[in-house]
Amino acid sequence: MSDHRARFLQLALNAEALRFGEFTLKSGRTSPYFFNAGRFDSGAAxxxxxxxxxxxxxxxxxxxxxxFGPAYKGIPLATALACEYARRGRDLPLAFNRKEAKTHGEGGRLIGAKLAGRRALIVDDVITAGTAIREALAIIRDAGGVPAGIVIALDRQERVREDTSVSAAQAVADEQGIPVIAVATLSDLLAFAGERAALAAHRDALLAYRARYGVV
Known part of the structure; x- marks a missing residue:
């Protein structure tokens, strides 16, 4: 496993952004793990x-x-990523959207740098149904930008619906013709759990969940 994948999973555990147990998802499925990027709630995290x-x-x-950061969770994630690139010597423009258009002041739905003529990297936590991502893609294109790709923290690698064999991330990538990059995936989480005694008790539940809902 590459260093950034293991490092991310450990950071998620430390922040309690990654938890194990029984969690009911929006889909109604009962998952043995849950990821919430909102728990990265400090500057260091x-x-x-x-x-x-x-x-x-x-x-x-x-x-x-x-x-580009889609509202809401994508905004702090994209901002943090832009700051990280600046730290590495690359000063990138940053933009994000409002959920609702502003009708006073400067107006509109966009805040930050102009999108026209630029290749935008969309930054978000996960792709669940893909609705927010598709909305962000439309906003970027309407403003004259070009979506270059999407980066998410965790790809659960599970079927978005029972009647399909692709995940939400795969569906967006195939439909839009742009890459979707995940910092880590369920496969990485399984490998990570297999290497750490403290997580060994959760591995069978993760494997059973993947066998039932997974796309890999």
Whole structure:
């Protein structure tokens, strides 16, 4: 497993962003684990997470020149990533959207750098149904930007519906024709759990969940 994947999973455990037990998802499925990027709730935690995002994007060799954060969770994630790139010597423009258009002041739905003519990297935590990501893609294109790719923290690698054999991340990538990069996946989590005695008790439940809902 690459260093940024293991580092991310350990950071998620430390922040309690990654938890094990029984969790009811929006889909109604009962999952043996749950990921909540909102638990990266300090400067140090976000900085560590942003470094993992940057390493994953660099490993993928993606060409982009703007960072975009979809409201809401994508906003602090994209901001932290832009700061991490600045720390590494690359000062990237940053933009994000409002959930609702502002009708006073400067107005509109966009805040930050202009999107026109730029290749945007969309930064978010997960892709569940893909609705928020598709909305972000439409916003970028309407503003004259070009979606270059999407980076998420965790790909659960599970079927988005019972009647399909692809995950939400795969569906967006195939539909939009752009890459979806994950800092880590369920497969990585399984490998990580297999290497750590403290997580060994959860591995069978993770394997059973993947066998029932997984796409790999």
């Amino acid at each position: 976000l900085a560590g997470l942003a470094a993992c995002y940057a390493d994953a994007v660099e490993a993928a060799g993606l060409d982009f020149d703007l960072v």
